[in-house]
Amino acid sequence: MQLKYASRMEHMSGNAIRDIFKLLSNPDIISFAGGNPAASALRDEYVAQLADQVLKKDGKRILQYGATEGYPPLFESIAQFVRTAGIQVNPSQVLPVTGSTQAMDLFCKVMIDPGDVILVEEPTFLGAMHVMKLFQADIKTIKMDADGTIPEDLEEKIKKYHPKFVYIIPTFQNPTGRTLPVERRKKIAQIAAKYETLILEDDPYRDLRYEGEALPAIRSFDESGYVIYLSSFSKTISPGLRVGAILAPAELHRKLVICKQGSDLHTPTLNQAIVDAYLRGGLLFDHMKEALASYGAQMNKMLDMLSIFPEGVKCVRPQGGLFIWLDLPEHIDAGKLLPTAAQNGVAYVAGTHFYAGGGHANTMRLNFSNAPLDKIEKGMNILAQTLKNA
Amino acid sequence: MQLKYASRMEHMSGNAIRDIFKLLSNPDIISFAGGNPAASALRDEYVAQLADQVLKKDGKRILQYGATEGYPPLFESIAQFVRTAGIQVNPSQVLPVTGSTQAMDLFCKVMIDPGDVILVEEPTFLGAMHVMKLFQADIKTIKMDADGTIPEDLEEKIKKYHPKFVYIIPTFQNPTGRTLPVERRKKIAQIAAKYETLILEDDPYRDLRYEGEALPAIRSFDESGYVIYLSSFSKTISPGLRVGAILAPAELHRKLVICKQGSDLHTPTLNQAIVDAYLRGGLLFDHMKEALASYGAQMNKMLDMLSIFPEGVKCVRPQGGLFIWLDLPEHIDAGKLLPTAAQNGVAYVAGTHFYAGGGHANTMRLNFSNAPLDKIEKGMNILAQTLKNA
Numbered sequence: 001m002q003l004k005y006a007s008r009m010e011h012m013s014g015n016a017i018r019d020i021f022k023l024l025s026n027p028d029i030i031s032f033a034g035g036n037p038a039a040s041a042l043r044d045e046y047v048a049q050l051a052d053q054v055l056k057k058d059g060k061r062i063l064q065y066g067a068t069e070g071y072p073p074l075f076e077s078i079a080q081f082v083r084t085a086g087i088q089v090n091p092s093q094v095l096p097v098t099g100s101t102q103a104m105d106l107f108c109k110v111m112i113d114p115g116d117v118i119l120v121e122e123p124t125f126l127g128a129m130h131v132m133k134l135f136q137a138d139i140k141t142i143k144m145d146a147d148g149t150i151p152e153d154l155e156e157k158i159k160k161y162h163p164k165f166v167y168i169i170p171t172f173q174n175p176t177g178r179t180l181p182v183e184r185r186k187k188i189a190q191i192a193a194k195y196e197t198l199i200l201e202d203d204p205y206r207d208l209r210y211e212g213e214a215l216p217a218i219r220s221f222d223e224s225g226y227v228i229y230l231s232s233f234s235k236t237i238s239p240g241l242r243v244g245a246i247l248a249p250a251e252l253h254r255k256l257v258i259c260k261q262g263s264d265l266h267t268p269t270l271n272q273a274i275v276d277a278y279l280r281g282g283l284l285f286d287h288m289k290e291a292l293a294s295y296g297a298q299m300n301k302m303l304d305m306l307s308i309f310p311e312g313v314k315c316v317r318p319q320g321g322l323f324i325w326l327d328l329p330e331h332i333d334a335g336k337l338l339p340t341a342a343q344n345g346v347a348y349v350a351g352t353h354f355y356a357g358g359g360h361a362n363t364m365r366l367n368f369s370n371a372p373l374d375k376i377e378k379g380m381n382i383l384a385q386t387l388k389n390a
Numbered sequence: 391m392q393l394k395y396a397s398r399m400e401h402m403s404g405n406a407i408r409d410i411f412k413l414l415s416n417p418d419i420i421s422f423a424g425g426n427p428a429a430s431a432l433r434d435e436y437v438a439q440l441a442d443q444v445l446k447k448d449g450k451r452i453l454q455y456g457a458t459e460g461y462p463p464l465f466e467s468i469a470q471f472v473r474t475a476g477i478q479v480n481p482s483q484v485l486p487v488t489g490s491t492q493a494m495d496l497f498c499k500v501m502i503d504p505g506d507v508i509l510v511e512e513p514t515f516l517g518a519m520h521v522m523k524l525f526q527a528d529i530k531t532i533k534m535d536a537d538g539t540i541p542e543d544l545e546e547k548i549k550k551y552h553p554k555f556v557y558i559i560p561t562f563q564n565p566t567g568r569t570l571p572v573e574r575r576k577k578i579a580q581i582a583a584k585y586e587t588l589i590l591e592d593d594p595y596r597d598l599r600y601e602g603e604a605l606p607a608i609r610s611f612d613e614s615g616y617v618i619y620l621s622s623f624s625k626t627i628s629p630g631l632r633v634g635a636i637l638a639p640a641e642l643h644r645k646l647v648i649c650k651q652g653s654d655l656h657t658p659t660l661n662q663a664i665v666d667a668y669l670r671g672g673l674l675f676d677h678m679k680e681a682l683a684s685y686g687a688q689m690n691k692m693l694d695m696l697s698i699f700p701e702g703v704k705c706v707r708p709q710g711g712l713f714i715w716l717d718l719p720e721h722i723d724a725g726k727l728l729p730t731a732a733q734n735g736v737a738y739v740a741g742t743h744f745y746a747g748g749g750h751a752n753t754m755r756l757n758f759s760n761a762p763l764d765k766i767e768k769g770m771n772i773l774a775q776t777l778k779n780a
Contacts, residue, residue, distance in 0.1 A: 001586070001614070001639065001641075003588070003641070005500055005501060006499065006501055007503050008499070014647070014651065015648075015651040015652070036454060037454070039454065042449070042450055042453040042454060043453075044445055044449025044450055045449070047445060047449065048441070048442055051438070051441040051442065051445060051660070052441065055434055055441060056434075056435075059434025059435070060434055061630075062434070062630050063437060063628035063630045064427070064429065064432060064628075064629060065624075065629040065630065101651075101652065101653065104652075105652060105653050109524065110395055110399060111393075111396055112396050113398075116396075127655075130652050131652040224391070225391045226391070239455040240453045240456055240658060240660065241658055241660060242654055242657075251393070255399055257404070258403070259524065261404065261405040262494075262495060262517075262524045263492060264488040264491055264632055265489050265517075266632070268488070268631055268632040270630065270660070271661070
């Protein structure tokens with residue numbers, strides 16, 4: 001059996017993180033890979049209660065076909081929810097999606113022809129690049145510093161490449177943990193308007209802040225309509241429910257709906273109704289307090305443990321999110337070192353996967369949310385030793 | 391704000407049925423449009439009980455990120471379930487999807503470059519064509535008679551067009567209600583093997599049989615690996631849960647997984663676990679007995695009412711499914727007539743939408759599952775009168 005696949009499949013391999021998951025079936029390995037919420041942050045009893053409640057109240061509607069545009073009560077609750085990011089949006093511009101990965105898929109489907117340029121931060125979330133590659137986009141990069149994307153470089157690259165859109169993770173960026181200061185956010189919104197260039201602002205980590213003050217979204221400074229906002233409940237309520245949202249002006253919203261009709265018809269209504277009830281219950285931020293305290297302690301523990309790492313390991317301290325990012329001495333190749341590290345009992349994601357052009361072998365991403373303090377201590381000890389021997 | 395969308399969006403309008411849904415917000419209209427299960431067939435209390443049960447038993451795993459390959463217990467239950475269609479499959483070849491629309495999206499993503507030919511039955515499910523058009527496929531058609539796809543024409547068209555794949559709905563076809571006899575199923579499996587051509591067998595209606603004997607799937611006669619089978623629980627358990635499955639050999643399965651990593655990461659685990667529990671509970675066919683009896687009576691009522699329709703209206707009697715299909719006298723344009731019919735109080739889907747090349751204005755699809763007997767009688771009276779006046 002020999003099949004001729006579509007040309008988009010030619011250079012596609014599996015998403016590195018997804019495939020690492022499968023390799024990590026050994027429960028003895030301390031995993032700093034992945035970006036999973038802690039099991040303790042998943043409110044299974046509360047979700048069970050909400051599932052029961054919404055099915056008893058609205059079961060016939062929930063189990064029937066729904067509109068592609070989504071479950072109407074959820075438009076309202078999401079429009080309300082994003083006010084915490086400074087965003088005022090008409091509920092009719094809120095499109096619930098099956099996780100924000102789907103939003104990226106739909107957005108690329110609407111916008112991207114093979115060879116079209118997308119600008120991304122360097123480094124950026126590999127899952128987003130996986131989608132872009134499936135649409136055969138030409139991925140170009142914007143320079144970052146310790147404060148994230150550099151607006152001047154963004155402007156220059158827009159002039160140079162005329163991208164179809166720009167992908168930015170403004171808060172506790174994946175993988176670097178960096179956060180754009182408010183002045184840069186304003187500047188980026190102005191650049192979007194000035195160059196009539198779409199910015200896709202992906203903001204799943206914003207509520208995972210352990211220090212400092214929350215910042216308004218780039219979208220909150222946008223009056224042009226060119227800033228499109230992605231929200232997700234995967235880090236705050238549950239990734240397994242697969243509910244996110246994309247906020248887009250009417251014409252673009254309609255195009256996204258036409259593509260979603262051909263993707264999954266609609267996001268499962270039960271999941272939308274559970275998230276709606278969760279938000280309306282008003283307990284989200286209450287429920288998160290415990291997780292935030294715990295994640296904050298885990299982040300600090302991981303950062304503290306860097307003191308025993310070999311000289312030349314660098315890290316910009318994040319104020320939240322799920323990840324810390326390490327620059328290692330030049331001679332270390334984190335990808336090549338991974339099998340040894342795993343054999344020693346610790347796993348991470350090699351940083352090279354987050355670079356559109358590969359390279360940067362001496363970087364790695366560490367997740368701290370999914371390992372308790374004692375495991376972080378133990379895992380970081382192992383990792384420090386592994387790096388010293390490298 | 392003026393955006394340059396991808397070229398695939400140029401000729402895309404909304405899926406006609408999805409858009410009709412929105413027009414039918416008037417509850418006084420008797421709708422024979424859509425393909426909804428009856429509300430009474432949706433076991434909301436049972437699903438609520440299962441949701442509670444699976445969340446209590448396995449909540450932490452259900453709410454966490456899952457593997458793109460799906461929720462492992464569900465592979466087993468689906469492999470077991472498709473045995474009723476005569477299919478023996480290794481559970482590792484079962485990929486749960488977010489409704490069978492997603493299977494079509496993933497399959498096109500893996501296989502289709504712009505301009506590639508897909509062969510479909512004429513007429514066929516418009517939702518499937520909506521997906522194909524988003525991938526800029528060149529849709530060519532196979533002739534049907536009262537027994538569905540004509541194998542000789544299929545063979546001729548394969549030789550002529552060398553399609554990337556052939557899309558066939560073998561049982562109670564949407565929109566015609568026609569069913570392929572067992573000899574044609576065997577023949578089609580042989581053709582797939584002989585010409586090394588993929589057949590995508592979409593079989594969501596097979597368990598909605600009100601008369602006659604169940605037939606084995608085309609896939610059950612396939613030893614070549616070229617017949618890919620789609621299953622769906624939208625018509626039997628709930629469309630709102632969005633759970634289906636695609637059965638594919640290892641290499642193709644892996645390609646589908648790579649695309650699914652970039653679509654929604656994984657099908658929501660809660661929904662997979664509910665369907666798994668539903669199947670393991672062993673009550674599916676018990677629960678369906680009542681719905682099947684009711685749907686059968688509704689189908690018969692609708693067919694009986696055709697006796698009052700104007701001369702020249704033709705229909706091939708189905709043995710199950712959700713639809714009957716009418717050929718109307720040449721002078722009637724079902725699309726143009728729809729606003730009048732809706733004003734009179736009845737709705738349907740104009741048949742032209744099910745033809746890849748349009749035309750065939752004098753055809754319509756009627757759904758009988760979602761209207762009780764008295765509404766069918768009333769609606770068919772209105773429709774008969776509307777046609778007489780046309």
